[in-house]
Amino acid sequence: MVSAYKKQSVGASYGLSDWLMQRLTAVVLALYTPFLVFCMVMHKPGTFHEWQGMFNSQALRLATILFLSALIWHAWIGIRDIVMDYLKPASVRMTALFLIGFFLIACFAWSVAILWGR
Amino acid sequence: MSSAPTPRTSLSPRPKYYDLNLLNLPSAGKVSILHRISGAVLFLAIPILLCILQASLTSETDFARLKAFFSMPLVKLATIGLAYLYAHHFFAGIRYLLIDLHIGIAKEPSRTSANIVLALGVVSALAFGAWLW
Numbered sequence: 001m002v003s004a005y006k007k008q009s010v011g012a013s014y015g016l017s018d019w020l021m022q023r024l025t026a027v028v029l030a031l032y033t034p035f036l037v038f039c040m041v042m043h044k045p046g047t048f049h050e051w052q053g054m055f056n057s058q059a060l061r062l063a064t065i066l067f068l069s070a071l072i073w074h075a076w077i078g079i080r081d082i083v084m085d086y087l088k089p090a091s092v093r094m095t096a097l098f099l100i101g102f103f104l105i106a107c108f109a110w111s112v113a114i115l116w117g118r
Numbered sequence: 119m120s121s122a123p124t125p126r127t128s129l130s131p132r133p134k135y136y137d138l139n140l141l142n143l144p145s146a147g148k149v150s151i152l153h154r155i156s157g158a159v160l161f162l163a164i165p166i167l168l169c170i171l172q173a174s175l176t177s178e179t180d181f182a183r184l185k186a187f188f189s190m191p192l193v194k195l196a197t198i199g200l201a202y203l204y205a206h207h208f209f210a211g212i213r214y215l216l217i218d219l220h221i222g223i224a225k226e227p228s229r230t231s232a233n234i235v236l237a238l239g240v241v242s243a244l245a246f247g248a249w250l251w
Binding site: 049 | 158164165168171175177211212
């Protein structure tokens with residue numbers, strides 16, 4: 001009996017969504033960058049209390065965690081591309097990706113702790 | 119045996135030897151490799167920047183210590199270097215987003231935008247350096 005075998009002509013399919021997320025997160029990063037420069041120019045935080053006061057604003061905290069999550073996601077896709085280009089042995093590549101992924105998730109938790117854990 | 123391949127004189131001589139020296143890349147190639155290198159370095163800088171953000175928000179003592187740290191000339195230079203990489207990555211990224219939208223994909227505009235990106239990276243780093251110093 002011959003079973004109908006349909007060859008999948010696509011890959012694992014996360015490539016396209018990664019490509020898209022790379023660009024969506026880039027837009028977030030590109031918007032936050034001039035926003036932060038604007039905040040710095042407006043507030044000119046020169047002392048600790050002014051600097052901390054600036055980050056007491058929930059709006060800036062939310063914008064910053066949005067930026068840092070976008071940054072971490074963006075970095076993950078970019079570093080994954082670099083790892084796939086230069087680290088050929090599967091074992092080395094998988095180990096590197098695992099460590100980097102774990103590290104970036106930790107960075108996200110750390111970011112939340114920095115912004116709200118005081 | 120009967121027919122020898124006719125020489126195709128219209129083609130350029132083969133094999134071709136590409137100039138793979140990074141400094142001789144066209145502008146778009148320089149933008150591209152710098153985009154990758156800056157991205158990798160900025161990734162490595164994430165934990166350092168988080169450390170700095172954390173210390174700067176923790177206490178007045180840590181804040182003062184950071185201020186003293188950033189007044190060292192070598193640290194200032196390193197910061198300007200990192201700012202350059204961020205600026206280049208930023209402008210090159212915007213160029214890629216525009217290219218994704220099919221803006222400036224022809225040969226000449228893309229060469230012009232690549233040169234603009236290279237220049238803007240340096241100019242922003244210089245402006246940042248002037249502000250920092």
